[in-house]
Amino acid sequence: MTAQELSWYALWGATALYAIAMVASSIHLARVADAKAAAKGKVRSAVGASSAGSSAAEGDAATTSARASAIPAEPMRTKAAGIAASTTLVGAVLQGIGVVARGIEAGHVPWSTMYEYTITGTWVAVVVFLIVQRKRDVSYLAPGVTGFAAIALGLGLTTLYQASTGLQPALQSFWLVIHVSIAIIATGVFTVAFVATVLQLMRDRREDEPVDTAGASNALIRWGRQWRNANLRLLKRLRWLEGVPEPEKLEALSFRLHAVGFVLWTFTVMAGAVWAEHAWGRYWGWDPKEVWSFVIWVIYAAYLHARTTQGWAGRRSAYIAVAGFVALLMNFTVVNLVFQGLHSYAGV
Structure with missing residues (x-):
């Protein structure tokens, strides 16, 4: 078996395993939601029983005891x-083998094209998730992370794949290892943080109440309110969201991950500028890739500032974080495929 065949089979195997993991982790999340719903039912029963009692103090004690017994002592374990x-x-191990095999096949580090960046970046995202999972129970992130990895790998293998070739002259530098590797790690961290942010927004919005549509001053506002209410009804039907932690906990996790990713992205921009000076004799030249990398840096800087500013924590700052990830995806797709610049060699 050649290195190319090994890489191909290993990456397809990882894609299949991530798809299975997405389904299994979703089932687990639904089980956790059912358990939390049952625990809330016990608390409500205890509250009802305490209200019928003769002593308010005894009722409060019974309620506190019921709540304490309803909270699991450790993360829920299921077969799923x-x-x-x-x-x-196993999928991460297989993907790691596929990435290494691609590097052996190409004869250089495997992140010089969109395909190579995809297979390496999604692998880093899964590894970041596994590292965080060892420190705390973040199984609620698993459906989003493994689902994203399966979709991205599938698209990479079917759409972005190209046979390995030698490095172009512009990439024959040790700065390829420094600059692009840090960018890939930052992208992986931002991906996991994005999943946490989306769950935060969904969990937070789920607690909203419907707004009145009849009193809208014009048709556009009325349509917007109807759209908002429809989304709210959909979120309330998603019972598995009960298995996701409170928005405050998700926001804290997202903030920590974004802070790490921002530091790495700062080094990415700085290393890119130094490499540009070595390659083209200037640190900054308004190349589309350079501009978008700086835009991403500004958006995430705005998120971190907003998150620590009074009145902007919560939903507002989360929207900025989502905008940062959208800009990251546009930098990878639109900038590489549409705009012409000195970084055009990074396209398909």
């Missing part, structure tokens, strides 16, 4: 969770 964890781990 075990399947999700094992398939994610």
Whole structure:
């Protein structure tokens, strides 16, 4: 078996395993939601029983005891969770083999094209998730992370794939290892943070109340309110969101991950500027890739500032973080495929 065949089969195997992990982790999340709903039912029963009692103090004590017993002492374990964890781990190992095999086939580090960046970046995202999972229970992120990895890998293997070739002269530099590797790690961290942010927004919006549509001053406002109410009804039907932590906990996790990603992206921009000076004799030249990298840096800087500013924490700052990830995706897709510049060699 050649290195090319090994890489191909390993990456397709990882894609299949990530898809299985996404389904299994979703089932686990639904089980956790059911358990939390049952726990809330016990608390409501205890509250009802305490209100019928003769002593308010005894009722409060009973309610507190019921709430304490309803809170699990440790993360819930299910068969689906075990399947999700094992398939994610094996998938990450297979993807790592596929990435290394691609590097052996190409004869250089495997991140000089969109295909190579995709297979390496999604692998880093899964590894970041696995590292965080070892520190705390973040299994609620698994459906989003493994689902994103499966889709991105599938698109990479079917759409972005191209046979390995030698490095173009512009890439024959040790700065390729420094600059692009840091960018890939930052992208992986931002991906996991994005999943946490989306869950935060969904969990937060789910607690809203419908707004009045009859009192809208014009048709456009009325349509907007109807659209908002329709989305709210959809979120309330998603019972698995009960298995996701409170928005405050998700926001704290997202903020920590974004802070790490921002530091890495700062080094990415700085290393890119130094490489540009070595390659083209200037640190900055308004190349589309340079501009978008700086735009991404500005958006995430605005998020971190907004998150720590009074009145902007929560939903407002989360929208800025989502905008940052959208800009990251545009930098990878639109800028590479549409705009012509000195970084055009990074396209398909």
